[in-house]
Amino acid sequence: MLSVDSLSVGFPGNQVLQDVNFHLPQGSFCGLIGTNGSGKTTLLRTILGLLRPDKGKVETGDGGIGYVPQKIQLDPFMPLRARDVVALGIDGHRLGVPLPSPSRRRAVDSMLAEVGAAEFANRRVGDLSGGQQQRIMIAHALVRRPRLLLLDEPLANLDIRSVAEVIALLHKLVVEQKITVLVSAHDMNPLLPVMNQIVYLAQGRSVSGSVEEVVRSSVLSSLYGYHIDVIQVHGRVLVVAAVGAEPRTTEMAHGPVHVTSIP
Amino acid sequence: MFSDFMINTWTVASxxxxxxxxxxxxxxxxxxxxxxxxxxxxxxxGAAAAVLLGVNQVWGLIVAAGLSVIGINALSRRGQPDVATAMTLVMMLGLGTLCLSQIGQYSQQVYALLFGQVFGISRASITPVAVIDILAAGALLMLFRPLLLSSLSTDLLQTRYLTATRLDLAFLIILAMASAVALPVVGALLVFSLMVGPASAARNITSRPVIAMGVTVLISLLTVWTAIVLSYVTNWPVGFFVGGFGALAYGAGRGVMRIRRWKPSPIS
Amino acid sequence: MFSPAKFITAAGFFHNSAVHVALAIGGSAAVVSAIVGVFTVLRAQSFAGHALADISSAGGSAALLFGLPPLVGFLAMAMLAASGMEVVGSRQIRERDLVSGVVLGAGLGVTALFLYLDVSMTTASNAANMVMFGSMFTMAPETMIPALWVAVLALAMCVLLYRPLLLIAIDPDIAAIRGLNVRLIGLLYLLTLSIAVALSAMTIGAILSTALLIGPAATAIRWSRRPGSAMVIASVIAISATWGGIFLAYASFYWTPNHGWPVSFFIVAIIFLAYLASGRTTALARLRRAMAG
Structure with a gap:
């Protein structure tokens, strides 16, 4: 479970999050949706305890948090196998050189099997495809069996097939193990079939609830402060600023139509 | 080559x-x-300043190493890290040239400190090198996993005490300790060459981190030993051979990588 | 009472031919380094810039050995190293830095060898010092004209490459789509950088020339938002530091009579202080903004 209560976070001269509230029961699959710069990463880093909030509080329940960060530096020259990355999820914070341990090996092997990465477990992690690397990072985050998993833009820079694979994997984990998953994304469409909760961030503020409750013209219009249209096309959702609506932020001032979800 | 006075050279260099x-x-x-x-x-x-002030060289080296770590760390907080590093480097070197100019005996000192004088190492210098090196190696082995993890992404390390910034600082301090003791015996260039050449080859030979670290040490030892032998025979500076082997090792590593990745193209 | 104006005229500062050469070559090295440096800082290539300068010392020491003009030695070696880096080159910053490091280790090894040979085979017993820390006041007057021509060439290259380099600094992919040959421009840039570092290596020394390359540019970028004006500011800082350094070094012969203070120290110190001051001003501006908001 995850509770975020009237959370405000800012840096000097820049208020990033203002009074963000939401509650996710255990076993939720939640999308954290917003454009670039809307504060998604800041929110995730605050939940992790890497940033200190100015106001409000975060409760994450027992069992620890797994985290898949946005920017991972996996250059092809790194002498690190996929299984080493997963093993670092168990004891990467410990001191000393790792000694061979059958129990750790078993834990790593079963985790690799769960995410469908057994066949490339011994390959160099920098040589793997984007989707495969994302599986390994998810295994890394889950190997200590946390009850809450945060992923920062895990679908960015993946091809369409890998996106579907990663989402199917996350869905399986939520269903089978009752893990709470919070995935940030700038495009909600790939997540629509699986997510049962949504937190929509815009201009530092948020609305949350089920997809039907949140992704509506009236709700998003009051979040953005100007008229927003929600258009459904072939089961996909487009969120656009209505023609003639006055965007208030400079970021959106370049054109009459602002599309946050690109099909 | 294995006479009494060379024993010190072999020990310290190893x-x-x-x-x-x-x-x-x-x-x-x-x-x-x-x-x-x-x-x-x-x-x-630091070495030059110590001579100028008439204090033990070790203190000068430690203070200078400490200053450069502080410089890199403090300046990086406010600007581009590569610029911060460059500015620290030139300021320290500027101070160095000032100290040297006031000592006289200028050029030989510069040469020895930059490029090293592996022959003629005194027995007394073995102990401090050994102590500090064992401490530095021990600290690195202790931090093995956190260092590896934070090189994947600084956000992955979520413990209270080992934050990514502290780990960066710890690494720089270890680097500085190892440099400070090695400098007067083998020279700044040799220390640096050993820090990039062998590892750049080892990482391409194996994908296992612990083994890669072992291979790095092995290549490093072989490089130094061969360089000492060649330097002894030719009388050329040891730094020349170490630097050259570093480049060869890097090239060999790239070659190994290419072969490992090479897949026969299907016959059409 | 100490009067700088009287001191300059009395000590013959402007009538000393070594000073003339130093002012001319030092000034041109400063301007070229400052302008190229803006691109170097924008591209986050401080290490490559420093490495080229260090490696050029191999050429400087070889020139001493073979009796060639130092400028030729510094320039040839820097260009050779630049081409080497570009051939092995990589777009990943980590790998690029490692390549710079490996080439640098090898290059300094060659320097060590040549300096050893200089000392043992020629009369240049001061070789290590001259090559690594510069020889501002001992440059031959006949190097002045070629040095100025090389500087003009580098400036012309900067003008030519101005827009493509900025575009590449923003995003190499966009630049490639716009039809630029990113690798060719990268190589041309590295060659221009070689000229800059060779000039300043000859004047303030191989391992200190990084100060002229990075310091003024990094300071100017903090003060200015536009690359063009940053280049102007950087040039002003660099030339003030160099001429100020020459003056102070000249004056220092009167402070500590037996051994004057090195020019390079003063130049580096002035540049470093300007860099620190620029950090302070931006911090102040931020504070002011925070208080106003």
């Missing part, structure tokens, strides 16, 4: 090779080549 190899492994995977170049080089003014 100690330096092991520690520099270990530091080098993390230098390469963390992409810290510039820091590994800067810290040994900006430690050298």
């Amino acid at each position: 100690l330096v090779a092991v520690t520099a190899g270990l530091v080098g492994f993390f230098t390469v995977i963390r992409g810290a080549s510039f820091a590994a170049h800067t810290i040994p080089l900006s430690t050298f003014p």
